[in-house]
Amino acid sequence: MAELYYDDDADLSVIAGKKVAVIGYGSQGHAHALNLRDSGVDVTVGLREGSSSAAKAKDQGLQVASIADAVSGADVVVILAPDQVQRTLYAQDIEPNLKADATLLFAHGFNIRFGYIKPAAGHDIVMVAPKGPGHLVRREYESGRGVPVIVAVEQDATGTAWDTALSYAKAIGGLRAGGIKTTFTEETETDLFGEQAVLCGGTSQLVQYGFEVLTEAGYQPEVAYFEVLHELKLIVDLMWEGGIAKQRWSISDTAEYGDYVSGPRVISPEVKENMKGVLADIQSGAFADRFITDQDAGAPEFKELRAKGEQHPIETTGRELRKLFSWVETKDSDYTEGSAA
Numbered sequence: 033m034a035e036l037y038y039d040d041d042a043d044l045s046v047i048a049g050k051k052v053a054v055i056g057y058g059s060q061g062h063a064h065a066l067n068l069r070d071s072g073v074d075v076t077v078g079l080r081e082g083s084s085s086a087a088k089a090k091d092q093g094l095q096v097a098s099i100a101d102a103v104s105g106a107d108v109v110v111i112l113a114p115d116q117v118q119r120t121l122y123a124q125d126i127e128p129n130l131k132a133d134a135t136l137l138f139a140h141g142f143n144i145r146f147g148y149i150k151p152a153a154g155h156d157i158v159m160v161a162p163k164g165p166g167h168l169v170r171r172e173y174e175s176g177r178g179v180p181v182i183v184a185v186e187q188d189a190t191g192t193a194w195d196t197a198l199s200y201a202k203a204i205g206g207l208r209a210g211g212i213k214t215t216f217t218e219e220t221e222t223d224l225f226g227e228q229a230v231l232c233g234g235t236s237q238l239v240q241y242g243f244e245v246l247t248e249a250g251y252q253p254e255v256a257y258f259e260v261l262h263e264l265k266l267i268v269d270l271m272w273e274g275g276i277a278k279q280r281w282s283i284s285d286t287a288e289y290g291d292y293v294s295g296p297r298v299i300s301p302e303v304k305e306n307m308k309g310v311l312a313d314i315q316s317g318a319f320a321d322r323f324i325t326d327q328d329a330g331a332p333e334f335k336e337l338r339a340k341g342e343q344h345p346i347e348t349t350g351r352e353l354r355k356l357f358s359w360v361e362t363k364d365s366d367y368t369e370g371s372a373a
């Protein structure tokens with residue numbers, strides 16, 4: 033059984049007694065910085081020259097500085113820029129300004145796990161990774177709740193790395209929901225695998241194939257869109273609430289029987305072997321190398337794949353159909369108002 037942490041397991045005064053620099057003010061950065069500030073932590077947001085986010089952070093009442101200035105005064109440096117820029121950012125702007133005993137905190141283990149960042153021996157290296165997008169991390173905190181986090185320590189130079197990590201996790205609201213103890217290796221490899229094999233890669237491909245099979249057989253794209261994409265959310269919500277079992281309990285017996293007989297036919301054992309291949313490429317660093325090499329070259333492969341994905345006919349159908357939903361809704365409310373007048 034995994035080790036779990038809640039608010040009572042952490043001491044807020046640990047992080048409240050330190051100077052924290054949050055580097056980046058995007059999805060995670062804004063949420064961490066604002067939640068830390070509201071938990072009484074001394075936080076400075078470090079942004080690059082000419083950053084488009086500086087005004088936003090200042091408007092929200094945060095201290096903003098250059099990355100060099102934010103880092104040089106900090107006991108804890110939180111690296112919340114995109115994974116593919118962290119290596120260069122660390123080498124050029126963070127490392128030269130870093131206090132010898134500063135803690136480095138990440139929200140994803142990518143750069144440490146694959147060796148793109150190799151901090152000196154004096155630094156605690158910790159991870160507090162919310163299991164949700166940044167905007168939810170902020171919204172939940174504001175409503176008195178939190179998004180669950182996973183917490184890890186890669187290097188414990190001071191002997192107090194866990195205290196710092198848990199205190200930070202509490203300050204951003206994560207331990208209100210719960211924290212799970214993990215390692216950088218486990219977090220990185222399972223995160224990449226989950227998004228590639230199931231959540232993003234697997235699901236996107238499954239939906240596209242379903243849409244292609246129906247439309248190629250002559251069914252209307254709008255109807256196909258409803259059956260293979262729109263309804264997916266309802267099914268996933270049920271799984272999220274009560275597992276696959278609750279989803280099967282809720283659907284019709286026809287759907288449930290079809291699930292049992294056709295699921296394994298579509299996702300055959302060969303798919304599991306393919307998943308193992310994906311995992312092997314993650315573990316060996318081959319995926320990371322392909323991603324970073326492409327990013328370093330200006331992301332030609334990434335951009336090409338993105339453009340290709342956007343051209344899939346399901347996107348055109350979806351765009352038109354979703355417009356129709358909002359048109360129908362607007363018309364509905366107009367009708368009500370109109371009849372009252």
Ligand code: NDP
Pocket residue numbers: 055056057058059060061079080082083084085086111112113114115117121139140161162163164165166
């Ligand atoms: P974002 O893409 O939202 O980060 C954008 C921020 O990074 C902006 O403030 C931007 O600066 C800054 N930035 C971008 N490039 C550079 C650069 N070259 N030098 C300096 N600053 C730069 O990142 P995320 O919040 O998505 O991800 C941050 C970390 O959190 C990653 O490690 C990610 O894996 C992890 N994570 C993300 C989750 C998510 O939901 N997004 C969930 C859990 C973990 P500017 O304002 O100047 O443009």
Ligand code: MG
Pocket residue numbers: 223224227
């Ligand atoms: Mg991820």
Ligand code: MG
Pocket residue numbers: 259
């Ligand atoms: Mg149906």
